[in-house]
Every structure is written in C-alpha cells, then in structure tokens.
Amino acid sequence: MNDTGWRLTHLEEIVMDSKFETTPNLYVVASDGVEYAYRKMEKQGTTPLLFLQHFTGTMDSWDPKLIDAIAQDRTVIVFDNAGVGTSRGKTPDSIAQMTIDAEHFIQALQLGEVDLLGFSLGGFIAQLIAARGQVSVRKLVSVGSAPQGGEEHLLQVVTEAFAKNAADVRLPLFFTPSAKSQAAGKAFIDRASFRKHERDPESGEDIRNAQAKAIIAWCADKTAGNAVLKQISQPTLIVHGNADTMFPVINAWNMFKAMNDATLMIYPDSAHGALFQYADTFASHVDLFLTA
Template structure:
C-alpha cells in the first residue's frame, strides 16, 4: 500500500446537490470499509495508525458527511437524515456492498443504515456508541472536558485519567496531526449544534426492548472502552445482548476513544472479524 491517510489526496463526488469530500486508500479489490465519524469529527480526526493498518488488505474510505469539513450542504439535526446523506454518498461512488465502521455518532448511522437496507451492508463495527434510547452524557462530558484546560480536549474526552491512557492519548493526538496539507476546516457551531441535537434525540427515543438493534441481521463487532463517560459501557452490553449476530469486546482502562488507545489491538480484532467467512 502506497497511499496513507496522512498524504492521500482528497477527492469529491456529488449527490443530490451536495459535494462530498472523501479519501480512499488501500487495496484495489475487496469489500470497501466505509468509516463513519464521531461528533464534530472530520476525516482528519481519524487515527492514521488505525486507518492505514486497516487499508493493508481492503479498500478503506473516509469521508465528511453533509455540511462537515470540506463537504458542502447542511449538517442535519437528526440521525435518520445523516444516514440518508451517507447512503447517497455511497451510492454516488457506485458501491454495491460495503462494510461499515461507525465510531460514536457514526455508530448510530451504521445501525440506522443496517436497518434501512437501502445500502447493502455486509458487516459492521460499532465502536464507542449506543443504541436508540441508550444512555448518553454528551453535554456534561464535553463541558467538563473543556473546563480542564488540557492541551487537546480529546485527552480528557477520549481517554481515562490514568498515566497509561493519557500517554496513549498524547500519542494519538500526535498521529492525528501528521497530515500537514489540505486539512479539513472546523465549522464550529454549524456542525456541533445540529449533531448534538441528533445525538440527544437518538438517545431520547424510547426503545426499551431495543427492537431497532435486535432487527439488525448483519454480523456486528461491538467495541467499547471500559470507562467511556460519554456513552457508558452498559450501552455496548445491552446491544450485544439484544443482537443474535454480535460480538462484544471491551478494552481495559479506556474511555470513549478506546480504538485509538489500542490501535494495533483494535485493527487486529477488526481484521479478524471482517475476514471471517460468515
């Protein structure tokens, strides 16, 4: 693999009047793995250690959904429209079947896409996320993270206070800053406000029996941090118990960004899962 997330060119595709920015790297053949990003995150918020390693033996696509970063359009204030937008992007690329990796808010979109069946989803990974009606502490956790005055808000937001977790967080922040040219802009409240509304609305939608999760038939790998304060780990366990095709992995001494704290382990688990013949 010659392309890397830090250097691969940004491309664009248009669908229904929105121009989506994306970056594609990895193998030329195989089921594409489409990555769905977290609250306020752009393509540059992904960890190159994760994306580059996943792209060794499969095509990997990162993109900015409508209104985010270098994509045009308006960021919706609900998950269902975000899902429609993501489906439009995938269709515009001419992809007939995909695997999904949804982190946090992206995990909501992955669940909704699997349920809608407008896009053929083969398998999906849901990391640091929650089901409809799940438990969230978005506003409280974000406010507390900003109040700590850390060098990067992701350190208290994504990682635990332990020395080991914070050291892993510092390494992640450094990796995520490796791209120096053509980085995505932060659009501030134009993205954060509607996305926050979407997250709160998703979790406020009562589904006590988790029927929306139980109806997902695709093999699913659920990955969570042991001490995720934004979406507590009980969300991952409840999803796992409600699904017939799910595998659950919880990483120790880790927060919302567990996949970035243990990038090699996460990639190994995801690769094994995607390569399984089931």
Template sequence: MRDTLEQARTRYVDAGGVRFGYRRLGPETGIPLVLLQHFTGTIDAWDPAVVNALAADRPVIAFNNAGVGTTSGETPDTIERQAADAEAFIVALGLEEIDLLGFSLGGFLAQVMAARGTLAVRRLILTGTAPRGGEEHLLEVVAAAFARKARDVRLPLFFTPSDASQVAGEAFIDRAGLRREDRDPDRGDAVSNPQAQAIIRWCAETDPDYGTLRAIRQPTLIVHGSDDTMFPPINAYDMSRRMSDATLIIYPDSGHGALFQYPATFVSHARIFLDA
C-alpha cells in the same frame, strides 16, 4: 507505494446537491470499509495508525458527511437524515456491497443504515456508541473536558485520567496531527449544534422493543472502552444482548476513544472479524 491517510488527496463526489469530500485508501478490489465519524469529527480526526493498517489489505473510505469539513451543504439535526446523506454518498461512489465502521455518532448512523437495508451492508463494527434510547452524557462530558484546558480536548474526552491512558492519548494526538497540508476545516457551531441535537434526540427516543437492533441481521463487532463516560459501557452490553449476531469486546482502562488507545489491538480484532 500506496497513499496514507496523512498523504492521500481529498477527492469529491456529488450526490443530492451535496459535494462530498472523501479519501480512499488501500487496494482497488475487495469489499470497501466505510468509516462513519464521531461528533464534530472530520476525516482528519481519524487515527492514521488505525486507518492505514486497516487499508493494508482492503479498500477503506473516510468521508465528511453533509456540512462537515470539506463537504458542502448543511448538517442535519436527526440521525435518520444524516444516515440518508451517508447512503447517498455511498451510492454516488457506485459501491455495491460495503462494511461499516461507526464510531460514536457514526455508530448511530451505522445502526440505521444496517437496519433499514437501503444498502448492501455485509458486516458492521460499532465502537464507543449507543443504541436508540441509550444512555448518553454528551454535553456534560464535553463541558467537563473543555474545562480541563488540556493540550487537546480529546485527551480528557477520549481517554481516562490514568498515566497509561494519557500517554496513549498524547501519541494519538501526535498521529492525528501528522497531516500538515489540505487539512479539513472546522465548521464550528454549524456542525456541533445540529449533531448534538441529533445525538440527544436519538438517546431520548424510546425503543422498548429494540426494533432497530433486532432489525440488524448482519454480523456485528462491538468495541467499547471500560470507562467511557460519554456513552457508558452498559450501552455496548445492551446492544450485544439485543442483536442477533454480535460479539462484544471491552478494552481495559479506556474511555470513549478506546480504538485510538489500542490501535494495534483494535485493528487485529477488526481484521479477524472482517475476514471471518
């Protein structure tokens, strides 16, 4: 029986003076799908329903970038440096070709990594993210979510106020909490402050010629929530228009965590895309 995200041991690899914590699931052969996580998120913030299903027929690697969770070092305050750390991790694992799934902040890294071609990126999935110079409301949305004093801040942060979305959110929170032992630590402000600076800088930086998007030649699947307040869906539409080979899917009545609200649907879409 193969490991699940909830049960897999955390492994470590050294690169560039950083000891990266990661978990590898799925078969030993095939093109690995590397997961790039959201603002302040660790490996344990991924949805087991998504990760385990994706790992049923392909290698899946979830990791903590520099300074996050079980990984040593300091979290950089620019997207480019965070992307370079992710690249160093992937090189250290000896992966020759990869697919990338970037959620939110992770989607920024995935765009940079695909565009600059340091690694052999085959296909790209971007969800709940924005292009360089895109629209963001990070601090406003996070502050409003904490003010709600919900059971878990991700309920107002990732899901809409509708009953259906909140029920799906509660189920996601339950799934994400299934791992009891060896959970990733929360580094607090040491991660949130530089990551917030990186996000704000990325979206404040103008890119009038859409250079980063136009440099991405890989087939790309863009998935977004219809009511994402952190990175509004106009970002997803703009990305799909500027990229050479992008497919856009908008999920109904969903917020920033659309892939966690519709895990089976997202996995189905992701599989079709990755297997094409």
C-alpha cells in the same frame, strides 16, 4: 539530540510511512446534489470498509496509524458527511437525515456491498444504514456507540472536559486519567495533527449544535424498544472502552443482548477513544472479524 528533536524526527518517520497522511481529497456529487469529500485507500478485490465519524469529527479526526493498519488488507474510505469538513450541504439535526445523506454518498460511489465502521455518532448512523437496507451491508463494526434509547452524557462530559483546560480537550474526553491512557492519548493527538496539506477545517458551532441535538434525540427516544437493532441481521463487532463516560459501557452490553449476531469486546483502562488508545489491537480485531 534533545527530547523535542527526537520526538519531531520520530513523528516525521511515522508520517513518511503513513499512506493516509498523503491520501488526496476526492469529491463526488450525489443524487441529493451535495458534493461529498472523501479519501480512498484502495485494495483491489476487497469489500470497501466505510468509516463513519464521531461528534464534530472530520476526516482528519481519524488516527492515521489505525487507518493505515486496516487499509493494508482492504479498501478503506473515510468521508465528511453533509455539511461537515470540506463537504457541501447543511449538517442535519437528526440521525435519520444523517443516515440518508451517508446512503447518498455510498450510492454515488457505486460501491455495491460495503462493510461499515461507525464510531460514536457514526455508530448510530451505521446501525440505521444496516437496518434500513437501502445500502447492501455485509458486516458492521460499532465502536463507543449507543443504541436508540441508550444512555448518553454528551453535554455534561464535553463541558467537564473543557473545564479541565487540558493541552487538548481530547485528552480528558477520549482517555482515562491513568498515565498509560494519557500517554496513548498524546501519541494519538500527535499522529492526528501532523497532516497539513488538504486538511479539513475544524467543525464550528452550527455543526456542534446540530449534531448534539441529533445525538440527544436519538438516545432520548425510549419508545423503539431496540427495533433498529433487531432489524440488523449482519454480523456485528461491538467495541467499547470500559470507562467511557460519554456513552457508558452499559450501551455496548445492551446492544450485544438485543442483536441477532453480535460479538462484544471491552478494552481495559480506556474511555471513548479506546480504538485510538489500542490502535494496533483494534485494527487486528477488526481485520480478524471482517476476514472471518
């Protein structure tokens, strides 16, 4: 069998073993009248872990390998926030409204106490949910994110990534130029691209513009003085790639210093997609943190 044939067969074996790849789309109408799309991998008797997604990301932007690993021992829920993917409504242009929308979704499922895992933009929302107290949050995981007033280079980094004309823009956007990181990136893209049934549509210009405005405004607000972080009493795991160009690693350090009960982990030779590059390692760290 040639290399291409082996690769396809290997991917088929991966997807056959992946529960997330075949988890059906579910829908719930919240009190705000918005119908939210979500996928749930349930483990009875565990605190649900809700995943909050990155800039322009949908349910199908998550790494199935990562989701499957974390879902072995706990209930995992991924969803499209208002206006994204197959959820209804309009994408807000503020983190505050995105947070309210996410709270409506959580309340609609009557989940009770939850854990939150926020990646990038999702990390902003996770911080605000934990600080607001409208939803009962037990523990918080923040990955590749930034505090209010933090450092961001979103538009610059995205523009530069597209200018590289890579096979997939996520390779220069989420991974470092090293051979090891790029190989991990290609493996992640293969895994994330395999699902065909009930797949979310890609985010369009309206979503990109609204979310970019929200991200830039969040990081431009230097007046809060880490007020949001100081309101978070829940144990928090902060994970960052050492070479993240979109939200530089100084954000993770500043969050760690400002928070009441935070643990900081920085992964080597990794960029914005550190959690996908080190999917197994990250899943183990998350499991250890949530179980402790």
